[in-house]
Amino acid sequence: MAVIYSADNPPPARTTVLEAWTEKTVPVTDGSERQMGKDAFLTLLLTQLQNQDPFNPMEDTEMTAQLAQYSQLEQLTNLNTNVTSMSGYIQAQNQFQTLSLIGKQVSAQSNLLSVTGGAVDTSAQLELSENCNLKLYVLDSSGNQVRMYDWGLTEAGTYDFVWDGKNTSGTKVPDGAYQFQITATNLAGETLTEGVTPTINGQVSSVSFDESGQPVVHIGQVQVALGQVMEILNTKVASSEL
Numbered sequence: 001m002a003v004i005y006s007a008d009n010p011p012p013a014r015t016t017v018l019e020a021w022t023e024k025t026v027p028v029t030d031g032s033e034r035q036m037g038k039d040a041f042l043t044l045l046l047t048q049l050q051n052q053d054p055f056n057p058m059e060d061t062e063m064t065a066q067l068a069q070y071s072q073l074e075q076l077t078n079l080n081t082n083v084t085s086m087s088g089y090i091q092a093q094n095q096f097q098t099l100s101l102i103g104k105q106v107s108a109q110s111n112l113l114s115v116t117g118g119a120v121d122t123s124a125q126l127e128l129s130e131n132c133n134l135k136l137y138v139l140d141s142s143g144n145q146v147r148m149y150d151w152g153l154t155e156a157g158t159y160d161f162v163w164d165g166k167n168t169s170g171t172k173v174p175d176g177a178y179q180f181q182i183t184a185t186n187l188a189g190e191t192l193t194e195g196v197t198p199t200i201n202g203q204v205s206s207v208s209f210d211e212s213g214q215p216v217v218h219i220g221q222v223q224v225a226l227g228q229v230m231e232i233l234n235t236k237v238a239s240s241e242l
Contacts, residue, residue, distance in 0.1 A: 098215040098226060101204045105233035106219065111198045113138070113178045114220030115165050121220040122202035124161040124180060131155050132184040132192060138163055139179045146173060177221040199230060 107125075114122045128134070134151040146167045163180070167173055184192040202219035210216055215226040 098207050098217075101217060101229075101232065102207060103204065105201065105203050106217065106229050107199050107201050107231040107233060108217070108219065108224045109198075109228045109230060110200045110222060110224050111180055111182075112200065112222040112224075113163055113180055114202060114222045115173055115175050115178065116220045117175065118165065118172055120163050120165040122200045122222060124163075125199045125201065126159045126161060126182065127197040127199075128154060128156045128159070128184070129194075129196070130186060130192075132186045132196075135183045136161060137181045137183070139181060140173070141176060141178075143179075146178065175221060177223075201233065 111124075112122075113120060113124065126134075126136075132154060134154040136149040136151065137145055138147040140146055147163065148168070149161075161180070163178075165172055180198070182196050182198065184196050186192055200219065200222065202222070204217055205220055206218040208216045208218065208223075217224050217226055217229060
């Protein structure tokens with residue numbers, strides 16, 4: 001026998017109504033975008049079941065469809081959690097493998113030279129794509145010129161450059177990172193902005209990690225990103241001082 005409920009006497013299922021979601025209570029992902037998470041979805045579904053019309057209950061197919069949506073949402077949430085965990089594991093593994101570079105000789109794209117303990121512990125290489133008049137300048141951290149080398153007319157090719165760690169007056173410079181710059185002029189008198197590729201060679205003294213977790217390789221006083229390392233050498237590169 002059907003029970004007739006009046007407005008003053010609602011069915012038991014309607015005696016307790018859950019608080020509705022508002023703009024301020026819906027979970028958010030950032031300051032502008034709002035989305036419904038799995039907890040919100042489940043709460044909404046339970047509220048819907050709790051407050052459905054007893055004379056017109058939710059169809060089985062409709063409920064099944066909503067449960068299927070909840071199941072898909074749960075799977076996507078778990079997948080995202082697993083991917084995040086895997087990414088963290090891969091990053092930690094890569095960081096650990098980078099530590100194996102300590103003590104090895106490497107070649108890296110850089111124009112910095114290192115002086116440690118009064119000795120220069122990096123050498124440089126220049127690759128010229130065409131014949132040119134070449135000058136090399138060694139600068140300190142403030143951009144002041146420390147030393148200048150005039151190589152004159154130099155043919156295209158690869159050349160080693162080793163600095164003795166002394167300034168123009170022959171005095172040893174303090175420890176630190178020094179920059180070397182190149183001025184190249186071709187036979188037509190044009191200054192080359194491309195075609196001169198500098199690299200440095202040295203032993204990795206330590207490895208650190210930046211704020212994003214990316215490895216930073218220390219070659220004496222010089223720091224280079226892991227992506228700048230071009231080659232890992234078995235032995236120290238030997239070249240004569242210029």
